[in-house]
Amino acid sequence: KVIPSSQIQIIQSLDGGILQEIYVQEGGLVIKGQPLARIDDTRFRSDFDQQEQEVFGLQTNIIRMRTELDSIIISDMSSDWRQQVKITKQNLVFPQTIIDEEPELVKRQQEEYSIRLDNLSNQLEILVRQIQQRQQEIEELASRISTLTTSYQLVSRELELTRPLARKGIVPEVELLKLERTVNDIQGELQSVRLLRPKVKASMDEAILKRREAVFVYATDLRAQLNEMQTKLSRMNQAQKGAFDKVSKAVIASPVIGTIKKINFNTLGGVVQPGEEIMEIVPSEDKLLIETKITPKDIAFLHPGLPAIVKVTAYDFTRYGGLKGTVEHISADTSQDEEGNSFYIVKVRTQESSLMKDDGTQMPIIPGMLTSVDVITGKKSILEYILNPILRAKDTALRER
Incomplete structure (x- = not known):
């Protein structure tokens, strides 16, 4: 008699569920890949759809963050504080599949991208105004020092010429005292202005440093978030593969060419336990x-x-x-x-x-x-x-x- 040359194939459902359809009958011939039965995949598909939403969210976040980082330029080579930090908005581009599947998600990411870079630009603009204000103050102090220095030189010369005249009684002594007081006042003011100039310069340098640090901290935090998102996406991709596998295995297909020997379930809507035998197939081969x-x-x-x-x-x-x-x-x-x-x-x-x-x-x-x-x-x-x-x-x- 004809005997199976390989072992009888036991058909099981790995994850179990509600038996929705049976497509074959006992004694029927089947080919490899032919659907045999279907398990209700509502629960599996719900999990898969939820994970797909999370994957899209992570992917769009990663694209936005990378574009943000590309929009931030930090240069260590330039001595001009204006060139050390730049914000140049790059085009935020998403894959067409995500745009088609999740247009609202893409729109939210575009809005967040603009808001975040605008906020950073506004923060830097405040520091730019502070720097420019300090620069103006330094220029005004330099002009003031120049004016006071000239005044000091002129009044000091006038004082030198007045002293001999005062000793001879040609010029009243009161006039001499006024000139001496004026020289002292100018000298004191000049000294104060000269002492103030380094303080203003230090304040300007601090504002320049704050501007650079603000961008550096922003970029550092963004990179940390990006790394975290990429790690989550990697884990979610693996989880999604498992969920997709469950969905795809909801339709149980024949692994071999053969004959249906026995079907253990005849009631649609019955619960199949994970790993429970659904049917048996006697394999057929090209050679008997x-x-x-x-x-x-x-x-x-x-x-x-x-x-x-x-x-x-x-x-x-x-x-x-x-x-x-x-x-x-x-x-x-x-x-x-x-x-x-x-x-x-x-x-x-x-x-x-x-x-x-x-x-x-x-x-x-x-x-x-x-x-x-x-x-x-x-x-x-x-x-x-x-x-x-x-x-x-x-x-x-x-x-x-």
Whole structure:
């Protein structure tokens, strides 16, 4: 008879669920990949859709953050504080698939992108005004120092010329005292202005540093958030693969070509437990494996590799012919049937898996069908068939047993 050459395939649902559809019947032929049954995927699809939303959110956040970082320029080479930090908005571009799937999400990210960079620009603009104000103050102090220095030089010269005249009584002493007081006042004011100038310069440098630090801290925090988002996205992608696998496995497909041997569930809406057996499939192959019984008296000249002809009892041999095969295995010892008859088990592998009608239609052969096998051990001519009985009689003539 025809036997399965590989083990019976047990069809299971890895995750279980509610049985929604059964597409096959017992005894039916199936091909590899053919849908057998369907598990309700509502729960799995809900999880997958939720994870897909999270993935889109993470992807758009990552794209926005990267574009923000590309819009921020920090230069260590320039001595001009204006060139050390720049904010140049880059175009925020999203994949078309995300734009089509989540237009509102894309819109929110675009708004957040503009708001965040605008806020940073406004923060930097305040510091720019402070720097420019300090620059103006420094320029005013420089001008004031120049004016006071000139005034001091002129009044000091006037004082030098007035002293001799005051000693001679030409100029009143009161006038001399006024000039001395004026010189002291100018000198004191000049000293105060000169002391104020470094303080204003230090205040300007501090504003420049704050401007640079504000951008540096912003970029550092943004990179940290970006790294965190990328880590989350990596984990979510793995989780989404698992969720997609559950959705895809809701439709249970045949792993092999074969015949449905048994279906364990017949009630739609029933609950299938994870790993529970749903049905069994007996595999079919391009080459069949035939198991036949050979009596001990016929075993002597048999060995693996001999050609054979397999006749399927379900199909008329004279009409459909048989299958060519090869002896593949001979059991090492005899077995006995229920009646006590001894036999060797011989397995024959066929070259084809089906018979063919005249019109080309295949006649399927499935495990369990009964067969008869003719093993070809050699060839004889017609003359040999005629002479063999005579030769055997000659060999045994005039002998006692």
